[in-house]
Structures are given as structure tokens and as C-alpha cells.
Amino acid sequence: MKIGIAGAGAFGTALAITIGLDGRQVMLWARDPKAVQSMRDTRQSPRLPDVPLPDDVRPTDSLDQLAECDVILLAMPAQAIRGFLADHATGFAGKRLVACCKGIDIETMRGPSQSIEDLVPDAIVATLTGPSFAADIARGLPTALTLACKDETEGAYLQSALSTATLRLYRTTDVTGSELGGALKNVMAIACGACIGAGLGESARAALLTRGFAEMQRLALSNGARPETLMGLSGLGDLALTCTSDLSRNYQFGLSIGRGEEFDPAVTVEGAKTAIAVTKLAKRDGLELPISFVVADLVARNITVEEALRRLLSRPLKEE
Structure with a gap:
């Protein structure tokens, strides 16, 4: 072969x-x-x-x-x-x-x-x-x-x-679930990197990772993915690795945003454009994905990390 x-x-x-x-x-x-x-x-x-x-x-x-x-x-x-x-x-x-x-x-x-x-x-x-x-x-x-x-x-x-x-x-x-898990975890890695880069702490990162996973499931299931796929390697497994390791390019990109530093434009950051694509998908499907929306605005430099934090913390309280 x-x-x-x-x-x-x-x-x-x-x-x-x-x-x-x-x-x-x-x-x-x-x-x-x-x-x-x-x-x-x-x-x-x-x-x-x-x-x-x-x-x-x-x-x-x-x-x-x-x-x-x-x-x-x-x-x-x-x-x-x-x-x-x-x-x-x-x-x-x-x-x-x-x-x-x-x-x-x-x-x-x-x-x-x-x-x-x-x-x-x-x-x-x-x-x-x-x-x-x-x-x-x-x-x-x-x-x-x-x-x-x-x-x-x-x-x-x-x-x-x-x-x-x-x-x-x-x-x-389940090709759909596998691909969406792999794509969306990069968006969450940018969010987690920005969180740590801005000095918001490990507890905040844990919250972003968990609520980000809920967003991943929401979008994937609406597109026909199976729930168990998102619980596997291509969903939760990839999310855990990418949101916690300095070897992740998406996480490093988020760190640079949180620290207010420039990032090497020659390095491919898949999550940056995926975040923008996700917002289009979510709006098409009528889904609320607050973390993904915030990341898209951060990537586009439409908001600061402080503004992103205020937007997320001011959302209405609700059941998990």
C-alpha cells in the first residue's frame, strides 16, 4: 500500500x-x-x-x-x-x-x-x-x-x-460531529488563551471550557451530529488538550490577545476564521453561542478582552 x-x-x-x-x-x-x-x-x-x-x-x-x-x-x-x-x-x-x-x-x-x-x-x-x-x-x-x-x-x-x-x-x-468538534474546540482555545493572557485566572478558564463545550454540543447537534461523538476524542478530548497547552497555536493566539501582544501572522490559526464562520452558522440556525460570538469579535479587534468579559458576565442568569 x-x-x-x-x-x-x-x-x-x-x-x-x-x-x-x-x-x-x-x-x-x-x-x-x-x-x-x-x-x-x-x-x-x-x-x-x-x-x-x-x-x-x-x-x-x-x-x-x-x-x-x-x-x-x-x-x-x-x-x-x-x-x-x-x-x-x-x-x-x-x-x-x-x-x-x-x-x-x-x-x-x-x-x-x-x-x-x-x-x-x-x-x-x-x-x-x-x-x-x-x-x-x-x-x-x-x-x-x-x-x-x-x-x-x-x-x-x-x-x-x-x-x-x-x-x-x-x-x-459521524463525520459531522467529528469535524465540528475539531473545528469548534479551536474557537474555545482562543477564548481560554485570552482568559489566561489577561490574568483572569484558572477558574475563569474552567468556566469558559465548560460553557464552550456546551456551545460545541449545541451547534453540532443542530447540524445532525451524535451526542456521544462530542464526548469522545474529537470533541471533549481535543477541547481539553487545546485549551490547556502552550503547544496549541490557537491557545497561544488567544494568549497574545489577552496580553495585548502581536502574534506572528505566518502561523496558521484555524480558530480565527472558524470563529467568524461559526457566527454565520449560528445566525443561520438561530442559535445563541455567546463565547463564540465574543471570540469572533476579539479576532476582528472589534472589542477588548475587558469588553468581552463584561458582555459574558452581564448575560441573564439561568439554569445550567
């Missing part, structure tokens, strides 16, 4: 490393020919410089080589996936395509798997999501993720194809 990974960022490279170490051939595609040649020469990636690329990982800038693979993982930002597929859909027709990003497209309000279905309608579609950091996966630290696929048979095939000695995949057919 040959596995392709479109996107040689930290997460795509980490997946390539763990799969390659398990003895499977991996084509790791990057857009930049110079970056590909450097990885070939040094057997290292600038995104994960401390972990060498296994012999079975073959960097390439050839989309034809990528399209020869049996399974192709799309390890790119959620906002980039539609553009990539629009340009290259023909080569991926009929393939097993696995979205490895977390977000909601800001223009279409569609999740990654829906974007694949829109642009490559005859592809077999799945999503890989859950609590993980690229560095942990690459270093062989034990990690568990959710593999979501509507087709149970194909889901079982992909679960077997992508699991490794240290990367354990759990299977579900």
Missing part, C-alpha cells in the same frame, strides 16, 4: 514519519521544489528538525506521484483545501481522500469533508481528527485520534491503513 500526504507542514510530516516508521511507503508532497530537495538531501523537515525522515518517506513535488497513492491525506489548512482541490480534482477522482484539518470554510460554511464531496464527488471521503500535537506523533509518543467515514467498510480499511504502533485510531461514521 502506498500512502500520500498532501502538505509537508508539521502535522503532515509527523503523520508521514509515524506511518513510514511502521514500514509503509509514504509520498510526502510539498509545493516548493527547493524544500523537497532539502528534505531529500538532509532527511529532515524544517517543521520537525529534531526527527529524521524514515527511509520509507519520499518527499516529492510531483502531483502525479501523489495521485498514484491508494490513500491521500490532505494535511493543509481548512481554508486552503477547496482551492487545492479545485485546481487538482481530476487527479484525485475515485481516490480515498482523508481530511486532516480542523475548521469551517469561511466562504461556504462547509466542513473539510463536505468540501471534498463538493469538488471530488466520486472520492471516498474521511476525516482524521482528535487531540494531538505534531511533535508528539513524530516522536512516537502514544496518541489516539478519530477516523470518521460514513462508509463503515471504508472506515475500517482506513483505520487499519493509518494506525501505527503509537498512533491508535478509533472509528466512527
